[in-house]
Amino acid sequence: MENEVIIALDFPNASEANDFLRHFHGQSLYVKVGMELYYQEGAAFIQQLKNNGHQVFLDLKLHDIPNTVYRAMKVLAGLSVDMVNVHAAGGTDMMKAARSGLEEGTLAGQTRPALIAVTQLTSTSEEQMQREQLIKRSMEESVLHYARLAKKSGLDGVVCSAFEAASIEKATDTSFLRVTPGIRLDGGKSDDQKRIVTPSNARAMKSSMIVIGRPITGAADPAAAYQKVVTEWER
Numbered sequence: 001m002e003n004e005v006i007i008a009l010d011f012p013n014a015s016e017a018n019d020f021l022r023h024f025h026g027q028s029l030y031v032k033v034g035m036e037l038y039y040q041e042g043a044a045f046i047q048q049l050k051n052n053g054h055q056v057f058l059d060l061k062l063h064d065i066p067n068t069v070y071r072a073m074k075v076l077a078g079l080s081v082d083m084v085n086v087h088a089a090g091g092t093d094m095m096k097a098a099r100s101g102l103e104e105g106t107l108a109g110q111t112r113p114a115l116i117a118v119t120q121l122t123s124t125s126e127e128q129m130q131r132e133q134l135i136k137r138s139m140e141e142s143v144l145h146y147a148r149l150a151k152k153s154g155l156d157g158v159v160c161s162a163f164e165a166a167s168i169e170k171a172t173d174t175s176f177l178r179v180t181p182g183i184r185l186d187g188g189k190s191d192d193q194k195r196i197v198t199p200s201n202a203r204a205m206k207s208s209m210i211v212i213g214r215p216i217t218g219a220a221d222p223a224a225a226y227q228k229v230v231t232e233w234e235r
């Protein structure tokens with residue numbers, strides 16, 4: 001993977017996303033397309049991003065019965081994106097089905113997209129997890145449990161907060177991805193995120209890739225904000 005800082009393109013349509021991308025003219029980025037933009041623009045926008053040399057994490061967080069996820073992943077594999085994901089809460093049968101679908105749907109001569117599983121959302125606090133999901137364990141135990149299930153199911157990594165990244169690396173291996181959203185520059189607004197970390201702390205805490213949206217997309221100078229994040233991450 002060339003780029004470890006992933007920019008979340010949380011825009012309502014391609015026009016706004018393209019206005020943002022003009023700040024990075026000529027650069028190959030690693031971008032994340034989520035539900036909002038994908039549901040609005042579909043595969044054509046993914047194709048445009050790939051044609052312009054960007055790496056794409058298609059963040060649709062699939063969570064359904066194994067057969068449905070298998071069939072959906074077969075379709076997503078045909079988009080030749082670099083990474084896709086599911087919710088680990090869907091279970092091991094669902095995660096294995098996701099992987100089979102991706103393998104079968106990957107076009108000849110193309111690399112299978114990396115497949116990762118969301119453990120606990122970075123917008124979830126430990127208190128909320130215990131109260132609403134009735135999980136009477138610590139956040140770290142819950143995330144680690146999901147990471148182990150993902151590894152056992154043949155996935156390439158997980159989405160977690162930086163707080164859990166080191167224990168996941170220890171319980172799996174360095175190549176098992178710890179992709180961490182909830183990234184904020186020092187003193188930045190947390191918005192709806194509950195488990196936030198700066199880029200340099202995420203690196204120290206063993207994240208393998210970071211995902212960051214609003215601190216860059218909402219900045220007066222997005223290219224300068226991105227560069228600040230990359231510099232902190234690489235330090």
Ligand SMILES: O=c1ccn([C@@H]2O[C@H](COP(=O)(O)O)[C@@H](O)[C@H]2O)c(=O)[nH]1
Nearest residue numbers: 008034120121122181182211212213214
């Ligand atoms: O646990 C998760 C899983 C996914 N996300 C996504 O990452 C970005 C974060 O955006 P910010 O603006 O930097 O908060 C967003 O697209 C989420 O859907 C996450 O935050 N947490």
